[in-house]
Amino acid sequence: xxxxxxxxxxxxxxxxxxxxxxxxxxxxxxxxxxxxxxxxxxxxxxxxxxxxxxxxxxxxxxxxxxxxxxxxxxxxxxxxxxxxxxxxxxxxxxxxxxxxxxxxxxxxxxxx
Amino acid sequence: xxxxxxxxxxxxxxxxxxxxxxxxxxxxxxxxxxxxxxxxxxxxxxxxxxxxxxxxxxxxxxxxxxxxxxxxxxxxxxxxxxxxxxxxxxxxxxxxxxxxxxxxxxxxxxxx
Numbered sequence: 001x002x003x004x005x006x007x008x009x010x011x012x013x014x015x016x017x018x019x020x021x022x023x024x025x026x027x028x029x030x031x032x033x034x035x036x037x038x039x040x041x042x043x044x045x046x047x048x049x050x051x052x053x054x055x056x057x058x059x060x061x062x063x064x065x066x067x068x069x070x071x072x073x074x075x076x077x078x079x080x081x082x083x084x085x086x087x088x089x090x091x092x093x094x095x096x097x098x099x100x101x102x103x104x105x106x107x108x109x110x111x112x
Numbered sequence: 113x114x115x116x117x118x119x120x121x122x123x124x125x126x127x128x129x130x131x132x133x134x135x136x137x138x139x140x141x142x143x144x145x146x147x148x149x150x151x152x153x154x155x156x157x158x159x160x161x162x163x164x165x166x167x168x169x170x171x172x173x174x175x176x177x178x179x180x181x182x183x184x185x186x187x188x189x190x191x192x193x194x195x196x197x198x199x200x201x202x203x204x205x206x207x208x209x210x211x212x213x214x215x216x217x218x219x220x221x222x223x224x
Contacts, residue, residue: 031210043155043200043214056211091155093212099143099162099204101212105154 002026004104006092012110013082021077021107023092032075033093082111117215118201124221131188133218135201142204146186149198193224
């Protein structure tokens, strides 16, 4: 069964450093999403992406964040200058024209 | 209250018992989805119910939706120790690009 994959599974970085989280959505899916989950809290929407552009973003998704689909398979989330409060689990999700979103296993980002 | 709030926050039952989790939301929705998350892991899609549906079954899962009360319930019958996880409801709203708004989740513990 096709699945969303994410790399790395765990990323440790120093405050102020740039990180790129990578996702490979399910092939032929059209809509892509990033969510995050701070430890012990609920999952929060960050951004949605369709037709090579951002379709919606949350208040969390400020100028420090960017997304890109550099080729036909990868979908990346970049944080330019990480802060301590960016420490969280980041989930990528994708869907086709249907309603069900399929989530990846997540990348645990730890900012020191 | 926030969109997508579950209760109870935590539920502990014996194997073989049924587990019922509730979710309430505030705005009109397109659909409501339930996800499971094992500790520190990814989100697994369980079931989706559309706004024009009242009940749906999938294996040992039964979901109901009451749009007049803006609430949903997830019933897991004949629970197993392997059902131990956190369960989240997530709502999708019309004209919002398919983003999901998650609740705080119910932490289910099934004791053997």
